[in-house]
Amino acid sequence: MRIIVDAFGGDNAPLEIIKGCELAVKAHDVDILLVGKEETIRKVAAENKISLDRMEILDAPDVIAMEDHPNLIRTEKKNCSLAVAMRALAEGKGDGFVGAGNTGATLFGATTIVGRIKGVKRPALAPVMPKMEGKFILCDSGANADCRPEMLVQFGKMASIYAERVLGVNNPRVGLANVGTEDTKGDALRTETFPLMKESGLNFIGNIEARDIPYDACDVVVADGFTGNVILKLYEGVAGALIKKIKGVLTASGKNKIAALMIKKDMKKMAKQLDHNEQGGAPFLGVVKPVFKAHGSSQAKTVSNAIGQVKAFVTAGVIEAIAESVK
Amino acid sequence: MRIIVDAFGGDNAPLEIIKGCELAVKAHDVDILLVGKEETIRKVAAENKISLDRMEILDAPDVIAMEDHPNLIRTEKKNCSLAVAMRALAEGKGDGFVGAGNTGATLFGATTIVGRIKGVKRPALAPVMPKMEGKFILCDSGANADCRPEMLVQFGKMASIYAERVLGVNNPRVGLANVGTEDTKGDALRTETFPLMKESGLNFIGNIEARDIPYDACDVVVADGFTGNVILKLYEGVAGALIKKIKGVLTASGKNKIAALMIKKDMKKMAKQLDHNEQGGAPFLGVVKPVFKAHGSSQAKTVSNAIGQVKAFVTAGVIEAIAESVK
Numbered sequence: 001m002r003i004i005v006d007a008f009g010g011d012n013a014p015l016e017i018i019k020g021c022e023l024a025v026k027a028h029d030v031d032i033l034l035v036g037k038e039e040t041i042r043k044v045a046a047e048n049k050i051s052l053d054r055m056e057i058l059d060a061p062d063v064i065a066m067e068d069h070p071n072l073i074r075t076e077k078k079n080c081s082l083a084v085a086m087r088a089l090a091e092g093k094g095d096g097f098v099g100a101g102n103t104g105a106t107l108f109g110a111t112t113i114v115g116r117i118k119g120v121k122r123p124a125l126a127p128v129m130p131k132m133e134g135k136f137i138l139c140d141s142g143a144n145a146d147c148r149p150e151m152l153v154q155f156g157k158m159a160s161i162y163a164e165r166v167l168g169v170n171n172p173r174v175g176l177a178n179v180g181t182e183d184t185k186g187d188a189l190r191t192e193t194f195p196l197m198k199e200s201g202l203n204f205i206g207n208i209e210a211r212d213i214p215y216d217a218c219d220v221v222v223a224d225g226f227t228g229n230v231i232l233k234l235y236e237g238v239a240g241a242l243i244k245k246i247k248g249v250l251t252a253s254g255k256n257k258i259a260a261l262m263i264k265k266d267m268k269k270m271a272k273q274l275d276h277n278e279q280g281g282a283p284f285l286g287v288v289k290p291v292f293k294a295h296g297s298s299q300a301k302t303v304s305n306a307i308g309q310v311k312a313f314v315t316a317g318v319i320e321a322i323a324e325s326v327k
Numbered sequence: 328m329r330i331i332v333d334a335f336g337g338d339n340a341p342l343e344i345i346k347g348c349e350l351a352v353k354a355h356d357v358d359i360l361l362v363g364k365e366e367t368i369r370k371v372a373a374e375n376k377i378s379l380d381r382m383e384i385l386d387a388p389d390v391i392a393m394e395d396h397p398n399l400i401r402t403e404k405k406n407c408s409l410a411v412a413m414r415a416l417a418e419g420k421g422d423g424f425v426g427a428g429n430t431g432a433t434l435f436g437a438t439t440i441v442g443r444i445k446g447v448k449r450p451a452l453a454p455v456m457p458k459m460e461g462k463f464i465l466c467d468s469g470a471n472a473d474c475r476p477e478m479l480v481q482f483g484k485m486a487s488i489y490a491e492r493v494l495g496v497n498n499p500r501v502g503l504a505n506v507g508t509e510d511t512k513g514d515a516l517r518t519e520t521f522p523l524m525k526e527s528g529l530n531f532i533g534n535i536e537a538r539d540i541p542y543d544a545c546d547v548v549v550a551d552g553f554t555g556n557v558i559l560k561l562y563e564g565v566a567g568a569l570i571k572k573i574k575g576v577l578t579a580s581g582k583n584k585i586a587a588l589m590i591k592k593d594m595k596k597m598a599k600q601l602d603h604n605e606q607g608g609a610p611f612l613g614v615v616k617p618v619f620k621a622h623g624s625s626q627a628k629t630v631s632n633a634i635g636q637v638k639a640f641v642t643a644g645v646i647e648a649i650a651e652s653v654k
Contacts, residue, residue, distance in 0.1 A: 067509070132568050142506060145514035179469060179556040182394070187472035187553045210561035214568035226514045229506040230554055231561060233538035238565040241459050241541035242601075246573065249593045256593060259586035266576045266583060274569075 001314060003307050004094035007036035008063045008081040009101025010298050014041060017100065018050050020303025025054045028308040033094045035060050035085040058093075060084035064101060066296060070108035082106065086113040089289050096290030096310035098281055100298040107143050110284045110291040117319065119326035120286035121148075124155045124225070125293065126162055127232065127282035130274050131214050137163050137172075138221045142229035143284060149193040152176070152222050153200050158285035158322050159220040160202055165316035166309070167219075175208035175218035177227055182207065189224060197222070239274055280305030283313060285322065290314055328641060330634050331421035334363035335390045335408040336428025338624050341368060344427065345377050347630025352381045355635040360421050362387050362412040385420075387411035391428060393623060397435035409433065413440040416616050423617030423637035425608055427625040434470050437611045437618040444646065446653035447613035448475075451482045451552070452620065453489055454609035456562065457601050458541050464490050464499075465548045469556035470611060476520040479503070479549050480527050485612035485649050486547040487529055492643035493636070494546075502535035502545035504554055509534070516551060524549070566601055607632030610640060612649065617641055 005021055007014045014036060021032045031054045034041055038059040045052050062080040064073055073083040082101055086109035089097045097114075099106055103125075111123055124140035139159035144151065156174045163172040176197055178186045183194060185207055197204045208217040210231065223231060250260035260267075272278060280302060281294035290313045294306040313319075332348055334341045341363060348359045358381045361368055365386040372379050389407040391400055400410040409428055413436035416424045424441075426433055430452075438450055451467035466486035471478065483501045490499040503524055505513045510521060512534055524531045535544040537558065550558060577587035587594075599605060607629060608621035617640045621633040640646075 132571065145506065145517075177557065179472065179553055179560075187551075190472075190553075209564075210557040210559075211564040211567075213561065214564045224514075226506055226517075227554060227557055230504065230537040230557060233506075233536050234540065234558060234561050235565055237538040237541045238562055239569055240538075242566055242569050245459065245597055245601075246594075249590055249597055252593050256590050259589035262586035263576055263583050266579050267573075270572055270576055274572075
């Protein structure tokens with residue numbers, strides 16, 4: 001299997017990306033097509049003693065910035081690493097894609113260059129998120145700010161297939177993110193979506209409150225992309241702020257510092273379970289080929305994990321199953 | 328000053344409510360009008376040795392449940408403690424109201440029995456929330472699931488006045504909860520609201536991402552009631568789940584338990600800053616009299632704090648200032 005990787009996407013590109021590919025070759029037994037300025041890639045690899053074994057380089061002279069407008073990848077920046085990588089994916093030069101760059105541009109490229117699965121209204125971003133015990137999938141977490149009820153039902157279908165085939169959750173419980181658990185709760189979008197979810201054939205367990213998401217509310221949380229993005233980022237923000245607060249307590253005095261040493265190992269284990277770097281990347285579900293977005297701040301480990309996720313996604317036949325479900 | 332309190336609202340009513348009133352009489356130097364079944368109130372007070380000094384009781388035979396439909400307070404349950412309390416407030420039998428019961432019914436009563444300030448489109452719920460250092464106001468946090476852009480601008484105005492006059496924040500920074508910081512980010516509601524916020528005369532600092540809310544993003548977070556409610560509840564959910572995780576670490580072994588004892592005092596101080604019971608209640612801004620909603624799980628301390636907030640709200644002339652600003 002060969003994974004196409006944008007070597008120039010994300011805050012830590014290209015070094016951490018190339019390192020991540022080196023890790024992935026060994027950890028996941030894959031070949032890599034690295035896309036970006038060939039000269040720079042070879043120089044960075046040589047300087048950092050990174051082996052480019054099982055990696056091929058596809059030269060791309062340009063780079064799209066995190067803040068650039070997405071449609072630049074089809075106009076002025078059509079030769080940026082992201083656009084070149086997307087075309088390579090569309091042309092079958094690899095089995096899937098991983099990038100840590102501009103999210104909007106990745107979605108735009110996935111939709112317009114790679115293409116949607118027939119019957120899919122809109123691709124949706126579906127990260128795997130940590131909860132008290134285990135994980136859940138949040139879909140859509142930011143691809144579509146404005147949604148119609150039928151889109152939300154499709155997000156539930158696509159994410160259920162992903163949860164079942166890749167996370168190994170049997171008959172995933174699907175919940176609609178809402179402001180209360182009663183059937184009639186919510187805004188116009190939610191009250192229109194609820195009956196459609198009930199008839200969808202999904203294992204729909206009803207509305208779920210944001211308060212219950214971090215516990216074991218369900219396996220798939222369905223949201224419009226605006227609400228999903230707020231959930232995704234607030235999750236990260238509140239957890240990060242609280243951990244910072246606790247670090248403050250643990251370094252507040254000499255006595256506290258000793259206590260911190262005593263619980264260090266167990267705290268690290270807990271932090272690891274919550275770390276988004278451990279999750280790797282998130283797929284845009286509904287695209288005809290696997291397109292995975294890794295966090296902009298991805299380290300080598302994250303990139304390698306995301307590449308492993310693409311392999312699992314391909315092996316599990318998620319795309320074929322989605323195509324079948326939306327026929 | 329006399330505060331009207333629903334003795335039968337919330338999960339811990341009437342005991343914790345009556346206890347809270349006893350605390351408030353001393354802590355905030357106020358008189359109380361307790362509304363609910365007089366016989367039960369007197370019995371509970373006697374059994375628990377609670378002094379009813381400076382409290383008067385207004386008998387109300389019925390109770391509205393947390394899950395009851397709000398409009399019952401004007402039909403079958405028009406003699407529930409909440410409805411009787413709202414009528415008493417409208418008739419001037421007290422200077423403000425505190426209740427920990429059914430949120431929808433409290434809003435419905437506030438709007439239809441007590442009434443809106445002239446010019447206010449919709450009252451909005453505005454809790455004070457903790458951040459890394461200090462506090463911010465989230466408005467609307469759940470009163471209006473579907474909103475128009477002008478409503479969001481008014482939420483910003485009302486909450487700014489509250490932040491300035493009660494929290495003592497000079498020229499409060501107002502942010503629009505959104506999925507990115509760029510001016511053009513978001514769904515239709517956000518992109519239409521943004522220019523109106525810019526022209527509003529508020530100290531509008533632009534869009535803020537959910538990730539930054541727990542840090543020092545701004546003093547007033549403006550959201551539609553659906554998004555605001557998701558933020559409010561996810562804040563509580565993520566913080567609660569993480570604290571539970573940490574408690575797990577601190578009790579995982581004998582060594583960890585010793586470490587826990589060493590940091591106990593500082594951890595408690597931190598937890599206190601984050602505890603919603605410390606915040607008291609949240610006002611429905613835009614109502615002609617102060618109507619405060621306390622958390623359903625309120626303890627005596629919460630009720631007393633909420634009563635103190637009503638006093639501060641009245642003293643600061645928040646309602647008069649809002650009336651002036653929406654003229």
